[in-house]
Amino acid sequence: MADAFGHSFRQSALLDQALRHRSAGAPHNERLEFLGDALVNLFVAEALYARWPKVDEGALTRARAELVRESSLAQIARDLDIGPRLTLGPGEMKSGGHRRDSILADAVEALVAAIYLDSDFETCRSAVLPWFERAMAALPPPNKVGKDAKTRLQEWLQGRQGPLPTYALLSEEGEEHARTFRVSCTLAQPEIVTEGEGTSRRAAEQMAAEAALARIDALQAERRA
Structure with a gap:
């Protein structure tokens, strides 16, 4: 087995x-x-x-x-x-x-x-x-492979003449060798706020951007339905 x-x-x-x-x-x-x-x-x-x-x-x-x-x-x-x-x-x-x-x-x-x-x-x-x-x-x-989530999100927004996302550090916790960062990603158009968590601020921003892309995909699917 x-x-x-x-x-x-x-x-x-x-x-x-x-x-x-x-x-x-x-x-x-x-x-x-x-x-x-x-x-x-x-x-x-x-x-x-x-x-x-x-x-x-x-x-x-x-x-x-x-x-x-x-x-x-x-x-x-x-x-x-x-x-x-x-x-x-x-x-x-x-x-x-x-x-x-x-x-x-x-x-x-x-x-x-x-x-x-x-x-x-x-x-x-x-x-x-x-x-x-x-x-x-x-x-x-x-055609999108190799581009990280922040880059893909920025390109999507720029392609629609939308303002760029803003990222903000929400929290930083844990011991020095095992820090956990939590970051928000805010879009103006469409109005979306997501959060991401990672072992570095950059990783947390990537997770937040990935979540924003997922929300955009969901909104587009709703409009097509």
């Missing part, structure tokens, strides 16, 4: 190694991460190639970069609840390493390699691709 990662390990030592950060000593997951990085890029590239049969290389490359970037992989790690299962050294434990994007993203890549080594290419791909399905489905149209 498959575990929470979509694969039932025959060699439990591989799973243990994939979830072991170098701060906890050898055998850690850095070599697995190297292999997993290549596998993730191949799986995602192949899936995008099939999903968008008429899209050019540039848009496919930008879409792949969006899906395999550190923050995207870290979100997959959170979806899979990898953080609590990581083995970290005392220093990383104390500083909240199980929440850090870089450590989580590396663990995802290492886990992919561990599944591959424990099984085969096809089994690994079948287990791993569902991790990316939600992010893949949320990709903007091919």
